[in-house]
Amino acid sequence: MTDTRVIFGLGNPGAQYRNTRHNCGFRFVEQIAREHQTQLKANPRLQSDLVRVTINDAPVWLVQPMTYMNRSGYAFHLVTHYYDIEPGNAVVVYDDLDLPVGNVRIRRSGGAGGHNGVSDIIAHSTTHNFLRIRLGIGRPHRSANTIPYVLSVPSATDQILINQAIEDTIDALPEMLTGNLEKAMTKLHSRGNQKGSEDQSVT
Numbered sequence: 234m235t236d237t238r239v240i241f242g243l244g245n246p247g248a249q250y251r252n253t254r255h256n257c258g259f260r261f262v263e264q265i266a267r268e269h270q271t272q273l274k275a276n277p278r279l280q281s282d283l284v285r286v287t288i289n290d291a292p293v294w295l296v297q298p299m300t301y302m303n304r305s306g307y308a309f310h311l312v313t314h315y316y317d318i319e320p321g322n323a324v325v326v327y328d329d330l331d332l333p334v335g336n337v338r339i340r341r342s343g344g345a346g347g348h349n350g351v352s353d354i355i356a357h358s359t360t361h362n363f364l365r366i367r368l369g370i371g372r373p374h375r376s377a378n379t380i381p382y383v384l385s386v387p388s389a390t391d392q393i394l395i396n397q398a399i400e401d402t403i404d405a406l407p408e409m410l411t412g413n414l415e416k417a418m419t420k421l422h423s424r425g426n427q428k429g430s431e432d433q434s435v436t
Contacts, residue, residue, distance in 0.1 A: 288410055309353075310358065364409060401420075
């Protein structure tokens with residue numbers, strides 16, 4: 234296995250999903266690509282859009298699975314096997330209904346927390362040990378169905394909070410990739426008290 238890292242931003246392909254809450258992970262890797270003045274490119278063999286960048290002087294693949302959210306694990310399997318990447322060197326970025334809009338949580342491992350994309354990755358990789366970045370999108374009113382909510386476009390106010398959370402988390406990414414989560418947390422905390430708290434049940 235190589236020491237190459239991979240960042241999987243989860244979402245759904247297609248223009249109709251591009252700006253939805255469920256595509257926070259896609260927007261995360263697109264923002265990294267923009268900051269590196271590059272773009273993700275389609276690789277039909279791997280059923281993903283991807284590009285390689287350098288972070289901390291090390292290669293990092295940015296990946297958007299094109300398999301739709303519920304089959305994210307298949308693309309995860311294809312990419313990690315093709316590039317001989319240990320699943321533990323993966324970072325998975327996704328939306329989280331259980332976090333307030335704009336909040337961020339980082340976990341070293343754990344379950345899927347009800348997220349179908351993460352659940353499929355666990356099923357295909359046979360491990361829970363990959364870093365997760367959870368981007369809060371909040372929940373709709375308790376009487377509302379969550380499916381239309383996650384597949385809808387956030388309000389202008391919520392979008393500002395989500396965009397800021399993405400930018401702040403990318404700034405802390407170098408520390409995360411070297412395993413220094415405490416420093417990453419400190420950097421996130423310095424940008425806002427609501428952001429960056431790690432789930433204390435995970436070590």
